[in-house]
Amino acid sequence: MTKLIELRPPLNDKKIKQLKAGDTVSVSGTVVTARDKAYVRALTLLRSGKKLPIDLHGGIVYHCGPLAKKTARGLKIASAGPTTSVRLDSMQVEFVKRTGVGALVGKSGVNEDVARELARLDCVYLAFTGGAGVLAAQAIQRVKKVFWRDLGPAEALWVLNVKKFGPLVVAVDTKGNNLYQR
Amino acid sequence: MPPNPTYAKDINYDDSFELDCMLTENEFRKTIIEMLRRAATTLPKDVINALKISKRREGNKIARLQFDCMLKNLKLARKLGAPICQDTGTFTFFIELGSELELDFDIRQTLSEVIGQATRVIPLRPNLVDPLTRKNTGTNMGEGQPVLHLEPMRGKRLRIDLLVKGAGAENCSRLFMLKPTAGEEAVKRAVLLTVEEAGGQPCPPTIVGVGIGGSTEVACLLAKKALLRPLSSKNPDKKLARMERELTDAANGLGIGPMGLGGRTTVLGVHIAKATCHTASLPVAVNLQCWAARRASARLVGDKLRVEVPR
Numbered sequence: 001m002t003k004l005i006e007l008r009p010p011l012n013d014k015k016i017k018q019l020k021a022g023d024t025v026s027v028s029g030t031v032v033t034a035r036d037k038a039y040v041r042a043l044t045l046l047r048s049g050k051k052l053p054i055d056l057h058g059g060i061v062y063h064c065g066p067l068a069k070k071t072a073r074g075l076k077i078a079s080a081g082p083t084t085s086v087r088l089d090s091m092q093v094e095f096v097k098r099t100g101v102g103a104l105v106g107k108s109g110v111n112e113d114v115a116r117e118l119a120r121l122d123c124v125y126l127a128f129t130g131g132a133g134v135l136a137a138q139a140i141q142r143v144k145k146v147f148w149r150d151l152g153p154a155e156a157l158w159v160l161n162v163k164k165f166g167p168l169v170v171a172v173d174t175k176g177n178n179l180y181q182r
Numbered sequence: 183m184p185p186n187p188t189y190a191k192d193i194n195y196d197d198s199f200e201l202d203c204m205l206t207e208n209e210f211r212k213t214i215i216e217m218l219r220r221a222a223t224t225l226p227k228d229v230i231n232a233l234k235i236s237k238r239r240e241g242n243k244i245a246r247l248q249f250d251c252m253l254k255n256l257k258l259a260r261k262l263g264a265p266i267c268q269d270t271g272t273f274t275f276f277i278e279l280g281s282e283l284e285l286d287f288d289i290r291q292t293l294s295e296v297i298g299q300a301t302r303v304i305p306l307r308p309n310l311v312d313p314l315t316r317k318n319t320g321t322n323m324g325e326g327q328p329v330l331h332l333e334p335m336r337g338k339r340l341r342i343d344l345l346v347k348g349a350g351a352e353n354c355s356r357l358f359m360l361k362p363t364a365g366e367e368a369v370k371r372a373v374l375l376t377v378e379e380a381g382g383q384p385c386p387p388t389i390v391g392v393g394i395g396g397s398t399e400v401a402c403l404l405a406k407k408a409l410l411r412p413l414s415s416k417n418p419d420k421k422l423a424r425m426e427r428e429l430t431d432a433a434n435g436l437g438i439g440p441m442g443l444g445g446r447t448t449v450l451g452v453h454i455a456k457a458t459c460h461t462a463s464l465p466v467a468v469n470l471q472c473w474a475a476r477r478a479s480a481r482l483v484g485d486k487l488r489v490e491v492p493r
Contacts, residue, residue, distance in 0.1 A: 066268055127443060152318035167247060
């Protein structure tokens with residue numbers, strides 16, 4: 001396996017712009033999960049001028065609904081692969097614009113028009129292998145916090161501490177290159 | 183359920199026909215939970231082999247990396263007994279039930295209860311919600327779940343097949359009501375359109391189930407049931423076998439590749455099943471299964487239910 005570029009959020013624009021489509025990276029630090037219901041709630045809050053429970057500026061948002069196991073020492077992630085990002089396409093650009101997220105992690109990418117907007121907003125899209133839930137869970141060291149539990153375990157906002165989470169493929173970069181475009 | 187004691191006393195144990203055909207609820211529960219556990223954590227051999235063979239065909243670095251991650255994940259999942267994918271899916275049971283088999287429990291209710299139990303102990307992710315309020319039931323139990331297709335058979339036969347499907351792949355499924363004279367080429371176009379439009383969403387390389395004919399619901403059922411067929415098997419119908427080969431090559435020529443990131447492997451196989459249909463109809467259903475093609479099978483041997491796939 002080739003050497004991975006290591007990313008540590010919060011990411012600055014310089015770091016993000018250096019990433020090229022086809023690069024392989026890993027992430028260490030804090031990653032926040034969000035998918036369908038969390039996107040809806042986040043946008044509702046931000047549109048009315050309210051704050052999210054966690055600052056996502058320069059952060060990494062992971063499209064994922066993890067599977068956790070209850071243990072004596074708290075919640076442990078058993079399996080946590082990516083979910084289909086394209087489902088969030090209609091909210092994606094506004095979400096990135098309002099939160100200032102630096103990188104999205106998911107599977108199957110975003111549509112071409114969304115990819116172009118993400119590039120303009122200096123946000124990269126990183127692909128993780130769908131279905132590789134245990135491989136991802138191995139990199140998750142700790143569940144730091146779970147917000148919005150009322151949305152259900154798959155839809156809540158999980159704040160995760162990860163170490164060398166990857167390999168992730170830079171699939172959409174800030175120059176507008178998109179590996180999903182055939 | 184323990185046998186009725188007065189009844190048990192009356193039985194001649196040496197040549198008891200009834201006893202041979204009795205399946206206890208306990209045996210059934212034990213088998214179903216074992217099937218759910220194995221399906222969530224281990225893939226059948228034919229799928230693993232297909233992934234390994236496909237990896238060797240890939241020239242592109244990113245495509246090979248996707249296969250490496252899949253295969254590494256499978257090893258870890260098996261070793262740790264952890265679900266391969268966090269989307270532990272929904273459950274469809276296909277049961278062939280012999281009419282001479284005596285069951286003193288409600289299959290549907292027992293399946294539902296065992297799934298509730300499996301959700302707690304394996305654990306599985308609670309995936310089921312009300313379709314309108316979207317409220318999660320929290321147990322993977324709910325109205326109309328699990329899906330059960332019961333096929334009555336003669337004799338004492340019992341075969342249980344379990345198909346596990348995540349939403350990423352299921353969401354890409356399609357039903358086409360083609361013109362009755364549209365022919366084979368139109369059927370193929372429908373299949374390729376489904377694969378092309380799905381792109382990376384169903385977690386390719388996928389297994390493509392195709393149901394041709396029957397009626398709307400029969401075509402859908404055939405397409406889904408075709409996903410149970412091992413990748414190592416050959417379609418006994420020569421014409422369908424040829425269509426399967428041609429569609430596999432055409433789909434792999436689309437360049438979608440593993441996880442949609444480009445490459446030579448978009449599908450692991452295409453499985454077609456057909457049924458006769460109305461002269462004015464040509465229903466074609468396409469159901470995609472992700473590379474983590476989870477399934478399990480069990481069969482009644484004597485009075486023991488044996489889980490045969492995956493090993």
